[in-house]
Amino acid sequence: MSDSTIRWEQDADGVVVLTLDDPSSSANTMNDAYVRSMGETLDRLEAEKESVRGVVVTSAKRTFFAGGNLGSLIQATPDTTDAVLAQVTLVKAQLRRLETLGIPVAAAVNGAALGGGLEIALACHHRVALDDPKVKIGLPEVTLGLLPGGGGVVRTVRLLGLTTALLELLLQGQQLRPSKALELGLVHELAADRDELVAKARAWVLANPDAAQPWDTKGYKVPGGTPSSPSLASTLPAFPANLTKQLKGAPYPAPYAILSAAVESLQVDVDTAFTVEGRYFVDLVTGQVSTNMIQALWFDLNAINGGASRPSGPERYTAAKVGVLGAGMMGAGIAHAFAKVGVDVVLKDVSTEAAEKGKAHVAGLVGKQVARGRMTQEKADAFLARITPTGDAADLAGCDVVVEAVFEDQALKHRVLSEAEANAGVGGGGPALLASNTSTLPITGLAEGVQRPADVVGMHFFSPVDKMPLVELIVGERTSDEALARAYDVVRQIGKTPIVVSDSRGFFTSRVFGTLVLEGAALLAEGLAPMSVERAALQAGFPAGPLTLLDEVTLTLPLKINEEAAKAGATQEHPGIAVLRALVEQGRTGKSAGKGFFDWQPEKRVWPGLAELFPASDAVPFRDAQERLLFVMAVETARCVEEKVLSSVEDANIGSIMGIGFPPLYGGVLQYVDQYPGGVAGFVARADELADAYGERFRPPAILLERAVPAGSLRAAVAG
Numbered sequence: 001m002s003d004s005t006i007r008w009e010q011d012a013d014g015v016v017v018l019t020l021d022d023p024s025s026s027a028n029t030m031n032d033a034y035v036r037s038m039g040e041t042l043d044r045l046e047a048e049k050e051s052v053r054g055v056v057v058t059s060a061k062r063t064f065f066a067g068g069n070l071g072s073l074i075q076a077t078p079d080t081t082d083a084v085l086a087q088v089t090l091v092k093a094q095l096r097r098l099e100t101l102g103i104p105v106a107a108a109v110n111g112a113a114l115g116g117g118l119e120i121a122l123a124c125h126h127r128v129a130l131d132d133p134k135v136k137i138g139l140p141e142v143t144l145g146l147l148p149g150g151g152g153v154v155r156t157v158r159l160l161g162l163t164t165a166l167l168e169l170l171l172q173g174q175q176l177r178p179s180k181a182l183e184l185g186l187v188h189e190l191a192a193d194r195d196e197l198v199a200k201a202r203a204w205v206l207a208n209p210d211a212a213q214p215w216d217t218k219g220y221k222v223p224g225g226t227p228s229s230p231s232l233a234s235t236l237p238a239f240p241a242n243l244t245k246q247l248k249g250a251p252y253p254a255p256y257a258i259l260s261a262a263v264e265s266l267q268v269d270v271d272t273a274f275t276v277e278g279r280y281f282v283d284l285v286t287g288q289v290s291t292n293m294i295q296a297l298w299f300d301l302n303a304i305n306g307g308a309s310r311p312s313g314p315e316r317y318t319a320a321k322v323g324v325l326g327a328g329m330m331g332a333g334i335a336h337a338f339a340k341v342g343v344d345v346v347l348k349d350v351s352t353e354a355a356e357k358g359k360a361h362v363a364g365l366v367g368k369q370v371a372r373g374r375m376t377q378e379k380a381d382a383f384l385a386r387i388t389p390t391g392d393a394a395d396l397a398g399c400d401v402v403v404e405a406v407f408e409d410q411a412l413k414h415r416v417l418s419e420a421e422a423n424a425g426v427g428g429g430g431p432a433l434l435a436s437n438t439s440t441l442p443i444t445g446l447a448e449g450v451q452r453p454a455d456v457v458g459m460h461f462f463s464p465v466d467k468m469p470l471v472e473l474i475v476g477e478r479t480s481d482e483a484l485a486r487a488y489d490v491v492r493q494i495g496k497t498p499i500v501v502s503d504s505r506g507f508f509t510s511r512v513f514g515t516l517v518l519e520g521a522a523l524l525a526e527g528l529a530p531m532s533v534e535r536a537a538l539q540a541g542f543p544a545g546p547l548t549l550l551d552e553v554t555l556t557l558p559l560k561i562n563e564e565a566a567k568a569g570a571t572q573e574h575p576g577i578a579v580l581r582a583l584v585e586q587g588r589t590g591k592s593a594g595k596g597f598f599d600w601q602p603e604k605r606v607w608p609g610l611a612e613l614f615p616a617s618d619a620v621p622f623r624d625a626q627e628r629l630l631f632v633m634a635v636e637t638a639r640c641v642e643e644k645v646l647s648s649v650e651d652a653n654i655g656s657i658m659g660i661g662f663p664p665l666y667g668g669v670l671q672y673v674d675q676y677p678g679g680v681a682g683f684v685a686r687a688d689e690l691a692d693a694y695g696e697r698f699r700p701p702a703i704l705l706e707r708a709v710p711a712g713s714l715r716a717a718v719a720g
Helices: 033-048 077-101 116-122 140-144 151-158 163-169 178-184 194-207 240-247 253-265 272-284 288-305 329-340 353-369 379-386 408-422 443-447 481-493 509-525 530-540 547-552 555-566 576-585 621-641 649-660 669-675 681-695 700-709 714-719
Strands: 006-010 013-020 054-059 105-109 126-130 189-191 321-325 345-350 387-390 402-404 433-436 454-459 470-475 498-503
Touching: 006 033, 013 033, 013 194, 033 077, 033 621, 054 194, 054 288, 077 272, 105 116, 105 194, 116 151, 126 178, 126 194, 140 253, 140 288, 151 163, 151 253, 151 272, 151 547, 163 178, 163 253, 178 189, 189 194, 240 253, 253 272, 253 288, 272 288, 272 443, 272 576, 288 649, 288 669, 321 329, 321 408, 321 576, 329 345, 329 353, 329 379, 329 454, 345 353, 353 379, 353 387, 379 402, 402 408, 408 433, 443 454, 443 700, 454 481, 481 498, 481 530, 498 649, 509 530, 509 547, 509 555, 509 576, 509 621, 530 547, 530 621, 530 714, 547 555, 555 576, 621 681, 621 700, 649 669, 649 714, 669 714, 681 700, 700 714
Parallel strands: 013 054, 054 105, 105 126, 126 189, 321 345, 321 402, 345 387, 402 433, 433 454, 470 498
Antiparallel strands: 006 013, 454 470
16 A cells, blocks of 8 residues: 555554545545545455554644545536446445444544545544644535535534534535534544644544444434424424525525435435435536536636736745825725734824724724634734834835825825835835725826836725735736736735736726626616616625615715716716716715615615606516626626736636625636536627627627637637
């Protein structure tokens, strides 16, 4: 077994330590080598059982086990159903053999155990985890459109009970700290270090020679009962309705499959339950949604975070001191992001008093962490001490990065960037990176206000900064590779994901987001009832409806952007603009004013006056409404590709999901085109139908027509 991914070491007491250690990878996964190695190991354990007093399963990697082989899973199709079912059945059968060996088996979980890693640990009779907050334990398969296929559903519902397993692990894919996993009952003990970890696991197997799984023990009762128990049976009908409410009607198949597998698995014996789970898993893994989500949220995301869009020449960079210009909510959020990772921040506004208000906002965020027990007061004090509020630009001396986050006015941004250029940098006036948090103003124009335009880059954060994981980096006409690389590295330093786009009005995210919300307004004008507009978006998979989003960003902002675009020469006005003007003329400007499409006080409800302004009709079919919201974003993104605003499929897909709420179930805005029924050709045909019915904004650009005949993918077109 020299090429095995599992090392066998047996001590004088007869305890076998099985160390998961794939020699071909930095992480252990359920690849073919693992399956072969596990089979060989189980054969040996069964053959030598008389001389084995117990088994400890641990790992030589930083993680315990990384889970399923996503490179293989993403290739599954309906045509490979039988092969996929055979493979997942084999994996489950191996873990079943492990837990029914007749000798005690303990897991020494030395690192993250997510997905398949936790499933291996669950097949052990006892679990000891390293007490490290960086260690995560859970079953996050639902976030990739899957369910745990290695017995995770079957074992957790029997171990924790149906309700707890569904709500605390399965339906949302929570990743738990070891202390929470202990509290929940997923693990039995914690250990301070690796030596103690293995020692505790070894001691347990020696002390429990007759160990068995609870579900294999005569008389075991599942916590909370089974579906046939009156107490549980009375609550079961509410589960599907609550799930639909939580998903807002979005067509995600995985949560429903998890619910079905969990309930059904408790109505049969454990071995039949594994079969039930396996069939639901295969249905998901061979479907389009899991393919989309794995491609975007694993492969595309990892490519970006690994530097796919970063210039390769410049050396890696780490910011030491950062200046943030503007202490409003965005500026304070940016200051929080840097201070969180240990970077000193100078938070500048027009006065020290104004800057202090920004620091107070950060203090509020930190205080919530303390109140929830996620941060000690000592660490909170050190966190806040890293932020220096000031009204004096001279205090920017020593800052190697400056991020401007003032009001969207080019003259104002010119002034503050020029002032920062003169004062920032090591020794004052040095080559500090000058970044602008603008969401719409072209970076090339902003760079005209400084002496070193090559050091200016757009660094567009999303609100709220402490929750939104994306940053859009914008390359101006004179932005250097060195500046872009530094900006990319700085964004990764604060744990966020950078996408890279070229300069244009609205860039990528703001430009495409605008088409979504304005299309919602246009649907209202065409007779779709306000809540039907919202439901069309929610049931298509968007996190919020376009009318709600418009109220939240304020109706005057799109109007201002439209005016600026007209000044720049734009001739086509989106029909949704007229809707916004009509509301603003009546003093309804959005949530901040308490009234827009909705009345927001005392609670959110549709403004009755909308029915008078825009009478309802059945002119727009509901399916058309849903596809209009999706297509208008996809067509505009294709134009961004054609105009070289975007040069990466990964940037487009991840930017659309993480930045502007494009439904993850489609894998991102460009993946939506490729996976549409009929591929690009099918998308083009449907886009032409929408254009004929609703306007030229849906007409597919040349880049889509080129990939439709002969058939090809948009991903291949951009990559080529």
